[in-house]
Amino acid sequence: MPCRTNALYVHPAINVQRRKVTYKLYPTAAQAERLMSLLRAHRDLWNAALEERIDAWRKARKSISYEDQCASLTQLRGELPEDWATMNCSSQQVTLRRLDKAFKAFFDRVKRGQSPGFPRFKSIARMPGIGFNGHGDGWRFEPNLANEGRPDNFGVVCWAKHGTLRLQGVGHLPCRGQARAGGIIKSCELLHRRGAHGDQWHVSVTLECADADVARERTAHHAMAADWGVSHLLTIARTDGPHDEVIEREDNPRWYSSAAERLVALDRAVSSKKRGSKNWKKACARRGAFKARLARKRHEHQHRLSARIAARCSVFATEKLAVANMTRSAAGTVEEPGKNVAARSGLNREILDTAAAALLRKVAYEVRETGALYLEAPTRKLKPSQTCPSCGAVQKKQLRQRWHCCHLCGHEEDRDTAAARLVLRWALGTLDCGQELADAA
Ligand SMILES: [Zn+2]
Numbered sequence: 001m002p003c004r005t006n007a008l009y010v011h012p013a014i015n016v017q018r019r020k021v022t023y024k025l026y027p028t029a030a031q032a033e034r035l036m037s038l039l040r041a042h043r044d045l046w047n048a049a050l051e052e053r054i055d056a057w058r059k060a061r062k063s064i065s066y067e068d069q070c071a072s073l074t075q076l077r078g079e080l081p082e083d084w085a086t087m088n089c090s091s092q093q094v095t096l097r098r099l100d101k102a103f104k105a106f107f108d109r110v111k112r113g114q115s116p117g118f119p120r121f122k123s124i125a126r127m128p129g130i131g132f133n134g135h136g137d138g139w140r141f142e143p144n145l146a147n148e149g150r151p152d153n154f155g156v157v158c159w160a161k162h163g164t165l166r167l168q169g170v171g172h173l174p175c176r177g178q179a180r181a182g183g184i185i186k187s188c189e190l191l192h193r194r195g196a197h198g199d200q201w202h203v204s205v206t207l208e209c210a211d212a213d214v215a216r217e218r219t220a221h222h223a224m225a226a227d228w229g230v231s232h233l234l235t236i237a238r239t240d241g242p243h244d245e246v247i248e249r250e251d252n253p254r255w256y257s258s259a260a261e262r263l264v265a266l267d268r269a270v271s272s273k274k275r276g277s278k279n280w281k282k283a284c285a286r287r288g289a290f291k292a293r294l295a296r297k298r299h300e301h302q303h304r305l306s307a308r309i310a311a312r313c314s315v316f317a318t319e320k321l322a323v324a325n326m327t328r329s330a331a332g333t334v335e336e337p338g339k340n341v342a343a344r345s346g347l348n349r350e351i352l353d354t355a356a357a358a359l360l361r362k363v364a365y366e367v368r369e370t371g372a373l374y375l376e377a378p379t380r381k382l383k384p385s386q387t388c389p390s391c392g393a394v395q396k397k398q399l400r401q402r403w404h405c406c407h408l409c410g411h412e413e414d415r416d417t418a419a420a421r422l423v424l425r426w427a428l429g430t431l432d433c434g435q436e437l438a439d440a441a
Contacts, residue, residue, distance in 0.1 A: 017369075018186070019209050023177030025165065025190075025201040034170045035201055036124075039192055041087060042095050043127045045073075049099050050119060066100035088138030088168050094131035129191040138168040141175070141185055141205050158182060165203050175203060183207030195289055223315040225377075225424035227384060227416045228360070230350045231402070234305070237420035238313065245424065247417050250305060255298045256353045259290075266290055302359045310366035317375040317427035318363075319384050319419075321356055347399070377423045384419035 027035055049069050056062045070093055077089065102119040109116040120126065132139045143163035151157050159182035165173045167190075184207060191202040224238040233252040240246045256263070266287040273280035309316065367374045377384065387394050388404070390411035397404070397415065404411070404418035411418075 017209055019179075019181075019183065019207050019369075020204050021177060021179040021207060022191075022202050022204045023163065023165070023175035025203055026174045026176065027170070027201060031170050031173060032199060032201070035190070035192075036199065038087070038169070038190075039124060039127055039130060042092070042130050043122050043124055045092055045095050046099055046127070047121050049096055050121060053099075053103070066096055069096045069100075086169055088132065090134060090137050091130055091132045094133060098131070124192075125194065127192065129189050131187065131189045133187045135185040135187070139188060140166045141188060141203070142166070143179065143182065173201075173203075179205075179207065181209055183209035193292075194285075195292065222313050223317070223424060223428055224309065224313040225317040225420050225427055226309075226363075227419040227423065228318065228321070228354070228356050229416045230347070230354060232416060233354055233359070235414075235416035235420045236309075237417070237424040239424070239428070245421060247420070252354060253298070253301055254350075254353055255294050255301075257350065259294055262290065263287075298355060299358075302355070302362050306359070306362040306366045309363055310370050310372065313367065313372055315373045315375065315427055316363065316367045317377055317423050318360060319379045319382065319423055320376045321360060322379070375427050377426050382422065382426055384422050385415060387422055389418050389421040389425060 052069070052072070053064050056064050073089075073092055073096065099119065106116050106119060135141070141163060142165075144160040146158040146160040149157055159179050161176075161178045163175045163177075165175050165188075167173060186206045186208055188203050188205045191204060193200045193202070222239065224236055226234045226236045228234055230252060232249045234250040236248045236250070238246050238248065266283070269283040270280065270287055273283050364374045383394060386396055388406040388409065388411055391406060391409040393406055393408040395407060402415050404413055404415045406412070413421075
């Protein structure tokens with residue numbers, strides 16, 4: 001089906017990238033009921049398809065493919081018209097495809113010698129949502145348009161806040177949210193969340209957007225490098241003119257650590273109730289709502305921080321993270337018991353509380369979106385926390401040593417600041433420390 005509105009959004013740009021925009025949905029009570037029954041139908045489809053795969057293997061050692069299941073879906077739709085044929089076929093295929101992916105991921109991990117969990121039968125609570133492909137195939141998203149849909153000076157129709165989602169079998173759903181830029185609508189996902197105030201629905205729309213056409217001078221004058229840490233979330237070294245470096249620090253809000261007491265109390269409330277009882281369900285909902293609120297706060301804070309960074313730099317560099325290594329179980333394994341178990345596990349909690357990977361992912365995404373460069377320094381070769389930014393001498397530091405004091409040139413400063421400075425010089429190519437590092441770049 002041709003897309004009437006989309007033709008307006010094609011932007012004469014070379015690079016195209018995919019972005020997701022999430023809108024909150026406001027269904028009426030009747031629509032919410034229909035959305036729930038849609039979700040239940042998809043859960044049933046998932047469970048039936050999973051059972052089919054398990055049965056086929058158990059009885060005949062036969063593995064069933066995604067294509068097989070699509071064929072039986074078509075047959076089923078013919079046989080049970082009142083139930084299934086009213087549902088969107090390609091979104092059912094998305095659910096089958098997800099099951100297929102779950103199986104592939106499972107077998108991949110088995111092959112790599114890991115011990116993954118087998119794909120699960122799902123309850124409604126474990127069913128995150130329903131995917132849709134092909135705009136116009138059972139759904140259509142219509143954003144509100146700026147200037148009543150008139151193109152601006154560049155011939156682009158801009159999206160305003162909010163919009164409407166039309167869904168087959170459900171109707172028109174008002175959407176609340178805002179895309180940073182419009183694009184060609186590709187696919188969407190209905191997301192179901194159960195909050196303290198009942199069911200909530202969101203739609204995450206995938207757009208194909210033109211790369212930001214913000215012209216940026218990629219000069220060293222706007223380079224930034226960040227070192228991530230626990231005491232300060234980010235220590236940023238940035239250039240200020242051709243010869244100066246400025247250091248900025250972002251505090252670590254410690255969302256989870258500061259809420260630890262409340263979380264323990266909520267956990268205790270759950271475990272003191274009889275499992276499955278009315279009060280147990282209430283306590284679970286309270287705990288879930290509290291955790292969701294924390295997660296939202298952190299998400300919001302990370303977004304603000306990364307947007308602020310992206311708005312100001314043309315080059316952003318940071319060291320490659322390996323959170324999994326840093327937070328490897330403090331207790332260790334049976335063969336290799338860990339040292340300083342209490343201290344290590346406390347630090348692990350602190351490290352995980354910064355959600356460094358999620359933060360840097362957002363920074364990378366937003367920095368690239370503005371057309372700037374995002375660089376990852378090779379941690380192993382550069383050793384940002386061990387190397388002197390002034391003379392390049394390498395000196396081993398323990399994790400608790402928070403001060404850098406060079407034994408060669410006498411350069412002294414805070415450890416995180418030294419690391420950020422080093423990464424900045426690496427990014428600018430002005431690091432003076434021999435061949436090995438030059439190769440690493
Ligand atoms: Zn030095």
